Amino acid sequence: MKHRSPTAKDVARLAGVSRTTVSLVLNRVPDARISAETRQRVLEAAARLNYRPHAAARHLVRGRSEVIAFVMRQTPDQIFADAFLPEVLRGLGEVLREANWHLLIFPLSPDQPPEETTLLLQERRVDGMILSGPRFEDREWLERWGQETPVVLLGHLAGSSLPSVDVDNVQAAAMATRHLLQLGHRRIGLITNAPLSYTASYERWLGYRQALEEAGLPYDETLVAFGAFTPASGAAAMERLLKLPNPPTAVFVASDVVAFGALQTIRRYGLRVPQDLALMGFDDVPLSAYLDPPLSTVRLPAQDLGREAGQLLLRWIQEGRPPTTTIRLATGLIIRQSCGAGGGT
Amino acid sequence: MKHRSPTAKDVARLAGVSRTTVSLVLNRVPDARISAETRQRVLEAAARLNYRPHAAARHLVRGRSEVIAFVMRQTPDQIFADAFLPEVLRGLGEVLREANWHLLIFPLSPDQPPEETTLLLQERRVDGMILSGPRFEDREWLERWGQETPVVLLGHLAGSSLPSVDVDNVQAAAMATRHLLQLGHRRIGLITNAPLSYTASYERWLGYRQALEEAGLPYDETLVAFGAFTPASGAAAMERLLKLPNPPTAVFVASDVVAFGALQTIRRYGLRVPQDLALMGFDDVPLSAYLDPPLSTVRLPAQDLGREAGQLLLRWIQEGRPPTTTIRLATGLIIRQSCGAGGGT
DNA sequence: TGGTGATGATAACACGTGTTAGCAAACCAT
């Protein structure tokens, strides 16, 4: 037989007090006058019954679910490229656990309208959401909802006033490109991680240009090829670069996963990395260290991204007004062998 | 000013009927006698107000949250090895979306006691859970809770009577090993994906033995080395095998990720794959196709795993009694170049 | 002795929904 789980009424009966008293004790209401002896009895009764308040009842009366949604606005391809998504969730999860909040996962592929997520809010299922990988098309919708409802962007959306957490892509891409420049390369190619309509992609492209400009080098459009999340796209992009009459001596691929495909093409052309062509990736996917040669790349503070996003959102919910902050986390350059500057084996 | 969201009472007022009628209409109660004209008025009012029932209120009165938990019982290392976890979530997400249920993510690292998840159930936050990567230590706990509360295992736990969904590891490992046998190898090594205390690891080891036995070959303990989720562990394991006086001519690595490390060691020893040593992986991690040489491996139906687990759990919840089913999904052999049977480039 | 606070606890309401029992009117058959 199913055991009905104990309610506050049961605790009250066992302790010989009213249900109100139970509530006052267990919620530690500051200015409630309860004698030490009664308090003790209530606590013991609750412990003996192993009482836990019913989340829905609490939600109903308090107006808070203590749940937030993590909306994944990515194609399967992107999720696959986002190899560090589990890390993000881990950071986020830690923050939530400390606050005793919970996380609802809501996959929302780009062919679905963003309106579907508003159901979560209208049904009061969640108190706020983190939108991972916002898209340009979402702007109008966000503009309407973002003012009254807590939303934090993970990734960036140009022109949006919503608080967001992201990596400093421009700085990171510039840093990676500068490194190749310092190694003496003058013809440096770029393979993007995605079409430029994606903010992250655009910003990395910007960083690449910025580094070239600093070095007094012209921007050569033919040296830029476009990837689209997958290794296959990287393979095709690299092929285009290698077929140039005057191919680059180094290529910055703005995604490790795309770089895997690029590397495959390089091998197919019989070229050696880094001797014939230096390669630099982006993301520091866990497997990059195990490529041949190990891939130099840019490391993202994935766990911190999740943590910061969670803290920002909780702050908004608890304080009632949006923090105007935009957080940009710094990245780190990971030098391995593929760029030609590597140390040991 | 925050707009108070409309309740059923508002709809009732606008339609000029009682709240009860609104509820009867919107829930399509079968034997409720409502005139077509009234029904119409209610529907219009609800649409005009954009009314959505409050999930918590519904939950409270119905006794159902329509949320299930996905408990990730993995170390960070394992999650990293579980590169197809996003795929699992996608399959699961589709099933839930169709049923209008939701998914709560609950990370539970192995150093936390499983009891923590019971809070989710005691607070009635979820109606059931999918335990991904159950551990031996969880058995006692599952035995107590699993009888009264819906839990589906993703992965397998020996001796547990709970419904589970998993890959047929024995068959899969035997298939992989058989393939190497058919290529003429007689000294075939095994590098496990994890210690044998992990069921999946144990079963793959079993399949390996089974295939050897079928072929009339003795089981040679020295040819078995133990990995532990990471490439580094694979590198170390392979090193041990290569240092043998009579090393194997082929190695089955029961995890692609571990195989990456193994491959690195092979290279370090100046050996070629597959000419000097044939290699076979397991999991078909997305990047395996882009290794040098592309890794032959076993493909897991990740999306189906999630889908089946979701369906099983929903069935249990809706029918009120546990399905005694244990679902074992078949795998597929992916032949690339690393085992020496590969076709073109 | 009567008034004033402080102390300790509770009755009663609210949150928003699903559901059961019942009521009034209309309809039908005898």
Added chain:
DNA sequence: ATGGTTTGCTAACACGTGTTATCATCACCA
């Protein structure tokens, strides 16, 4: 006309909690 059935709707309760207003008791002081 009368009694029974069907039709269309609603009042009232339940779910489990947080919170406010109120009540009883007792101590204290003038």
